Amino acid sequence: MNERSSTLVPFEDALTRYEPVMGLEVHVELNTATKMFCGCATAFGAEPNTQVCPVCLGLPGALPVVNEKAVESAIRIGLALNCEIAEWCRFARKNYFYPDMPKNFQTSQYDEPIAFDGWTEVEVDGEIFRIEIERAHMEEDTGKSLHVGGSTGRIHGASHSLLDYNRAGIPLIEIVTKPIEVPGDKAPAVARAYVNHLRDLMLALGVSDARMDQGSLRADVNLSLRPSGTTTFGTRSETKNVNSFRSVERAVRFEVSRHAGILDAGGSVVQETRHFHESDGSTSAGREKSDAEDYRYFPEPDLAPVAPSRAWVDELRATLPEPPAERRKRLQSEWGFSDLDMRDTVGAGALDLVAATIEAGASPAAAKKWWLGELARRSNEQGVDIAALPITPQQVAEIQSLIDAGRINDKLARSVFDGVLAGEGSAEEVVAARGLEVVSDDGALSAAVDQAIADNPDVADKIRGGKMQAAGALIGAVMKQMRGQADAARVRELILEKLS
Amino acid sequence: MSIDVTTATAAALAEALADGTTTSTEVTQSYLDRIAGADDQLNAFLHVDAEGALATARAVDARREAGEQLATLAGVPIAVKDLIVTTGQPTTAGSKMLEGWVPPYDATVVTRLREAGLPILGKTNLDEFAMGSSNEHSAYGSARNPWDTTRIPGGSSGGSAAAVAAYEAPLALGTDTGGSIRQPAAMTGIVGVKPTYGGVSRHGVIAMASSLDQVGPMARTVLDAALVHELVAGHDPLDSTSIERPVPAVVEAARRGDVAGLRIGVVRELGGEGFQPGVRAAFDRSVELLVKAGAEVVEVSCPHFSHGIAAYYLVMPSEVSSNLARFDAMRYGLRVMPHDGASAEQVMAASRDAGFGDEVKRRIVLGTYALSSGYYDAYYGSAQKVRTLIARDFEAAFEQVDVLVSPTAPTTAWKLGAKSDDPLSMYLEDVATIPANLAGVPGLSLPVGLADDSGLPVGVQFLAPAMADDRLYNAAAALERLVDMPRLEEIK
Amino acid sequence: MSSSAISRDDVAHLASLARIDLSDDELDRLGAELPAILEHVKVVQQVAGDDVPPMSHPIPVANVFRADVPRPGLTPDEALAGAPASEEQRFLVPQILGEE
Structure with missing residues (x-):
């Protein structure tokens, strides 16, 4: 692979000569009970090919019918991102062959997205950044392949693949930003904060589980560099399926370093799809798809156009949750957090976790202490998002209640966290099993x-x-x-x- | 009263079944015997389901004996075009690609047949994936025209047409994308109807061109067609393009058959140059009969109809190229390994080359071209605009008249092989039928006699506004009583 | 783009987009037939002006939706019954030359 041949330029060094321009494409898997175009269930982790039917298997003669709840979710997402909602739009077929796509076309939206021209704001180090939203459109997910015979279950070297179409047809909303031009040193954090912000938004809307570890929130990071002080965009790379908030940040840093290396050496960046590697934070080139440029989009004749009435849109607007910025302001005052406390909480991706812990009975100070201390440390050590730690806000509140009752102390609490995170049961069970109770006899x-x-x-x-x-x-x-x-x-x- | 069950109309059979003159088992067995005796000559069926048909027949007989209220056509057998999926028997679409495939679900129209108790005799021959006007593109050999077995029965629903014309079935379902019900009906001397787009569910009908395809009845009389139409039509929540409105009163219209005061428009653009003299003469006689019956006949112009074929041969292959992408040897159908260790991509390409016939490949490649970037606006986009103009022509015409009329096809049935070397000349056969598909309006072909020059059946086509399918049946029933359409006495 | 010139190479490219491994004979034949067909159909470019909207659906309906209520689909056995090959309740397909 020749991309290894050009050197990586340290991130800070690259920023002395180049400005990054980012574009983020986030796929959100909706948590509807059924698929986008058929009545199959959508449970995560079901036995293979148990949630399939003629429609999502692409059997001859099968026809799609749009899930109303998915359209509703798409509109609510659009509204939450301050988008215009199309008065009339159609689905389109995106034609390309791939074994995980049963019809060999993806039913998507092309030039008529349901939501467009929006914006949202994210906060990094106390500074607000406005992100312009190009569009949010509806589409369907693909099936999953299991590659057999290769060394690591990866596609390379596999002798054959096994396909499970349970995921095929699950509704996706693709949210695409306009080019994001922020100070280079802030770019990785802004990218991360944006994806984190979308996660919070999806959870607040209740439209998705938004779990990056389960793939219900997936980010593609587009990045290009241009010489500092110039305005023309450089050639971009598209890093696909970056699977954690931390990885979003790392992918931006890596691509800045890689592009700078190529440009410094007088080379030119190839417009290509790249894959992110969790192990070392690097990216590598994907295989060129010969027909990637020609998807032969055309309006889906099997589906009627979607023309949401203004009355419906207004009705959905009324169901929107409090905007995240206003909510943060409200919570900060309710909890008595300082600006710094709040910034740390948001920055750690722990706002909802802290809120839920307080709701479960812990004091704001205690909730903050555990999530930003003990649990943030562990998520960093393990390289996983804090929300992906196997502990719930209820469990954290339970541990704190044991402390408040004098049954354990802070030091013992750390062992209780060990036990709960290791799956040994509830806090009570861990205390009993490990004999951790404070002796006051x-x-x-x-x-x-x-x-x-x-x-x-x-x-x-x-x-x-x-x-x-x-x-x-x-x-x-x-x-x-x-x-x-x-x-x-x-x-x-x-x-x-x-x-x- | 006794009845010759194989030559009786479906309406007469339904009455005879209701009053106990005969049983469904007897009727169904008679048709199965007829198929066994005649289909060697005709090749109309790709699969005969004697066991399934008789089981249905016996069940209906038992229910009738038990005094149950049954559907009008309960016990009357029917044949189904092999493009429509059926559990319990194979569905091939006339292609090697699907040889031996048994669908795990029923098309909505098949469910309706089953619920009404119609024994399904089997699956009828067709041009591969319904692509053709002659049946010669079937991967299983062409069906033959019972009026002259050296001739084509028309297509793509040629098997259904031949079966009904030759008394192998009283009724059949076909599908019509550019004339595939009406043209073979004309070629074989039977009635064929393409309902309003969205009038009949497409769920379970293997898609050729989604925005054009429609299922419809094929029968020996207008009333028989109406009975099937009424049975299979109506809203289906599994088809997003299905119209949520009551089915037009087609049976009542077929019984009425009164054209006194009806305004009928002869389409100037459909019937002149390129139409066989014998076809034109038969058509002119029909128009005179309609005038005599009290219709007000005027000539109307639909100037954009002349561009129908051009638009059709862009829209249709474009949709075909996408609809047939799913046949990729991964989940079902033919899989060809070109060599050991071949990749999925190579297996797809080899299987699609081996599984598809020439006409299918031709249309896929043409459609891929019409949709590709840089050509989309010039071809697919322009063709979709022509559709709008053709729809406007219809709207303007239906402001002046109640129904339109034209010959169904420019010629009578041609000799097998006569046009197989020139795809374009075959495409031109669809000139009169295509506008209805492009605009979504209904059309009916009625046999009006034999052409003076060829001695073969000629069809007259009626066209009506969307969801006014009943007008077709009314006008056609009136003309049906007046024309001299001889019976097929024997397969020649 | 009013030219209907289409070369044998174009046909080969289209066939590869359409995943059909056409033989040389087939490429030759289609290379001759397609230009003739395109010559006939290209007239559509001259017919309609910019003010004519394209028609993608023949019947004007909109907002055809289904309630978000699960309905039974196929069992794995039914789903896999037509598969050329299967293993571990999954469709078995040849090696995929894809991503990575």
């Missing part, structure tokens, strides 16, 4: 205090002499004996009782 504590006094006679004397602050050393000794599982407040009381 006077009998056991009293013996441990006596032992600590005996081991540290000089410290005991100081306390007897009125130096109460020395009690900390004895408490530490007791905690050590009891492996941290002592109720520190009760230990202090016992020490003072015994030595007064």
Whole structure:
């Protein structure tokens, strides 16, 4: 692969000479009960080919019928992105052959998207960036291939493939931005924040699970560079199916470095599809599709045009959730967060998690502490999005309630997180199974205090002499004996009782 | 009263079944016997389902005996064009691509036949994927015209037409994309109707050109056609292009048959140059009969009809190229391995080359061209504009008259092989039938006699506004009573 | 684009877009037939002015929708019954030369 031959220019260095221009195409899989054009169920993870019918298998004679809920979701997404809603639009066939696409055309929208000309805003480091939306259109997903006989289940070297069409025909909304021109150093974070923002929006609308790890939110990152101070766009690359928020940021950084390397060497960037590799954050060229340029779009004759009445659009407008910026403002004041607290929470992709944790009973401070501390650290270590950690806001709130009840302390709580994240059950179950409960039984504590006094006679004397602050050393000794599982407040009381 | 079950009309059979003169089992068996005796000469059927048909017949007889209220046509057998999917018997579309494929679902029209208790005799021959006007493009050999078995029965619903004309079935379903019901009906001396686009469900009808295809009845009388029409038509939620309105009162119209005061327009552009003299003479006689029956006949002009074939041969292949993309050897149908270790892409290309016949490939390549970037506006886009103009011609004409009339086809049935080397000359055969498909309006072909020059059947076509299918049946029923259409006495 | 010149190479390209592995004979034949057909149909370019809207659907209906309610589809056995090959309840297809 010759793309390895040109050197990567460090990101910051590249920005001294070039400005990146980005375009983001995000595919959102809707959470409708049935597929876009047929009545098949859409459950994730079902047994292969159990959610199929003549329509989504592309059997001869089968005809599509549009799912009204999908149109409704598309319109609501369009409205939430401040788009115009088409008064009349059609589906189109996008013709190309691929085994995961049963009809060998994708039913999509071409030059008549249901929503167009919108905008939205994202916040990065306290700064607001306006992203212009080109369009949002309806289409259908493809089936899934399992490649057999290759080394790693990948397509390369496989002897054959096995196809499951459960996913074929699930409704997708493709949201396309206009070119995003922001200061280069902000570009990766803006890209990430935008995708994160779309996720929040989809969840608030209730139209999608919006899970990047399950593919119900997928981002394609288009990127080009131009010499600083110029206005003509350079040639872009299209990095497909970037599967986490962090990867969106990494893909932008990598492509900036790669393009700069090519341009510095006097080369020219090839307009091509590229694949992102989670392992090292790099991208590689996809195979050229010989007919990629000629999809022979034409209006889908089997489907009637969609002409949403203004009354319907207004009705749907009334169902929109609070816009994210206003919601953030409201939550910040309700929670008593500082601007910095709020920025950190949003930046970590934890706003909804924190909100749900508070809703489940935790205090705002506690919810923030766990999500931005313990859990953010773990998501960084594991390289997964914080929302993808196998713990729910309810579980976090439960752990905090155990702390509030004095049954565990902060230190023990970390072990409880370990257990819950390892799938050992609820917080209660983990505490029981791992024996993590704080000991506040006077009998056991009293013996441990006596032992600590005996081991540290000089410290005991100081306390007897009125130096109460020395009690900390004895408490530490007791905690050590009891492996941290002592109720520190009760230990202090016992020490003072015994030595007064 | 006794009845010759194979030559009786479906309406007469329905009465005889209702009053107990005969049974569905007896009728169905008679037709199966006729098929066994005649189809060697005709090749009208690709598959005969004797067992299934008799099972249905026996069940209907039992229900009738039990005093159940049954549909009008319950127990009257029917043949189904092999483009329409059926569970329990193969559906090939006349192509090697689908040889042996048994669909896991029924077309809506088939469901309606089953629910009404019509025994399905089998699946009839057709040009591959309904692409052709002669039946010679069937991968399983051409069906023959029972009036002269050295001649074509017309196409693409040639098998259905031959079967009904030769008393192998009292009724049949066909499909019509550019004339595929009406033209073979004319060639074989039977009645064939293309309903209003959206009048009959296309769910389960293997698509040729989605915006043009329509299922319709083929029968020996106007009333028989109307009975089938009424049965299979009506809104279907599984077809987005299905019209959500009551079915026009076609049976009532077929029984009425009164053209007194009806305004009938002779289309100037359909019937002049290029039409066989024997066809024109038969047509002129029919017009005179209509005038005698009290119709007001005027000439009307539909200036854009002359561009119908050009528009059709762009729109149709474009849709064909996309509709037939699904036949790729991955999920069903013929799979050809060109060599060991061939890729999916190579297997697709080899299978499509082996599975499709010449005409299908010709249309796919033509349609791929018409849709490709840089040519779309000039070809597909322009053709869709011509459709608008043809629809406007119809609108203008129907402001002056109630129905339009023309010969169904320029010629009577030609000899097998006579036009196979020149696709364009075959395409020109559809000149009179295509405008109705492009505009979505209904059309009916009625046999009006034998041509003086060839001695073969001639059809007259009636055209009406969308959802006014009943006007076709009314006008055709009136003319049917007046014409001298001889019976087919024996297969020649 | 009013020219209906279409070369044998064009036909080969179209056949590859349409995934049909045409033989040399077929390419020769279509290379001769297509120009004749196009010569006849290209008249459509002269007929309609810019003010004429193209017709994609013969009957003017809009907003034909289905409620979002699941309905039974096919069992895996029914789905796979017509498959040229299957394995592990999936359609088995030759190696895909695709992405990556």
